[in-house]
């Protein structure tokens with residue numbers, strides 16, 4: 655019988671190959687690999703066992719992988735990366751939503767560093783190549799009383815998947831499709847975690863840099879856009895992102911802050 659990797663023609667994740675390139679102090683130093691998991695986000699959000707700041711859980715196959723807005727995230731075992739990072743430090747002082755933007759920047763930077771892909775970011779945190787989606791991020795948190803006590807950043811990256819049958823809001827692509835070669839998932843994960851640790855430092859010390867770097871990678875600012883949030887729909891000009899990373903929409907002469915929604919060009 656085929657195992658979960660062979661089923662899709664994928665490869666077994668080689669932890670030593672990942673570990674040798676990991677250059678962090680805390681992020682990923684507690685690394686958990688699971689063959690099959692419901693959702694790496696759900697586990698890290700709710701687990702009493704995995705409670706350490708910087709813990710990374712890589713799930714080779716997710717039975718209930720989740721995307722934004724209660725969508726599902728489906729990903730082949732052995733070909734892609736689906737993982738979550740647990741953050742427990744300094745949560746009160748800093749703006750959590752900037753970690754959301756910062757995480758998409760980290761993925762963009764890693765894909766550029768290793769594969770010279772031309773990455774664009776779409777608010778709030780889609781990672782695109784030539785308007786196609788190569789990665790998505792789902793940030794979730796839990797609170798105790800009024801205090802956030804856990805933040806989990808879940809990242810799904812299409813790495814070596816050759817094709818994407820089905821219908822999608824945004825057409826998916828993978829590193830393999832864009833770079834035209836099979837690539838090392840281990841090397842990509844270590845690069846992301848290395849950059850992620852640096853990003854957390856920037857978040858604490860120089861949050862404006864995250865906002866500016868994100869602005870530079872978003873090609874939609876200044877464009878007429880449509881925002882859909884469930885039944886609600888709004889149109890206007892994408893004016894900017896504010897200091898918390900929320901979208902500022904200009905409708906006629908008024909500025910409106912948008913916290914949620916799917917953005918598309920009008």
Ligand code: BTN
Pocket residue numbers: 692693694695696716718719720721722723725727735736737738780789790791792808809810811
């Ligand atoms: C999106 O684009 O809608 C976000 C997708 C996030 C998917 C990742 S895969 C790892 C982590 N676990 C989940 O259940 N979801 C995130």
